[in-house]
Amino acid sequence: MSDIENSFPNIAQEGYTICSPKSIEYNCIAWAADDNSKWWWPDIDLLYYWPENLPREATLETFVAMFSEKGYKICDNAELETEYEKVAIYTNETGVTHATKQLESGKWTSKLGPNHDIEHTLIGLFGKEYGRVAQILKRKKLKIS
């Protein structure tokens, strides 16, 4: 059993694919926000990247505000909609733990902390470590001419 399967009890049954080597250069929040050059986190010690105008607290509201600044709006489902791209935010009892973004296939892509990028289902990452999906957001896809 891999370390990923050890951490996420649903993932083996749900299916997943490892898509990158491990890296500490960026994390799930950066990845969902289309940045693979920095580690994003709203720490109060001002060590990590976080948009200047947003509060530094790991609450769902703060992360929704961050994605809203990138054009996302709150959405009530995780279904694939071809004209939209979606992100999902996970929380557990400690607050926000994870964010993931939807692929055109309908699957989701995540950077697991300093671990690999993987493709997976939303339920695949449910469990003690990340908790459950607390919010889905979506935005219109940019048209490339």
Next chain:
Amino acid sequence: MDYSQYLPSGATSQLSRTSLGDISTPRGFGDEAKKVDEEFSNAELHYSQPISRTTPIQKFDRLAATWEYNNANMSSISEMALLPSYQEIIGMGKDAIPLILDALKNKPNHWFWALKAITGENPVQPADRGNIKMMTATWLEWGKQNGYIAK
């Protein structure tokens, strides 16, 4: 010579018939020798006990390995930093600084929270926040300027 007087009663005849030769010969293990042997065994055991013989490097390596195992999928820096192994490294105080800088040099990782907690400093420029390569380079330079790393 007849050494049977030194053996427990009834042992003589059995020992003298063994195929291993004459092991009824006394070996010189008096009470004092036994005491020395016990003390030596205890000393060996004590030497091999990690808790009493752990050097700061060994302690750091053990805690760092535990911390890496436990933060394998974490994005939250606060959660990572609050893991007991990380807090214990911070608890090592200034002894941990050269060890952390050495670890950073060999394999960049999220040691910045610990370095700030121990030193009270944060030399990383706001523009470099979250940029792990720049954060690492900045702290290694800080280590040189402050005598923790040879220039």
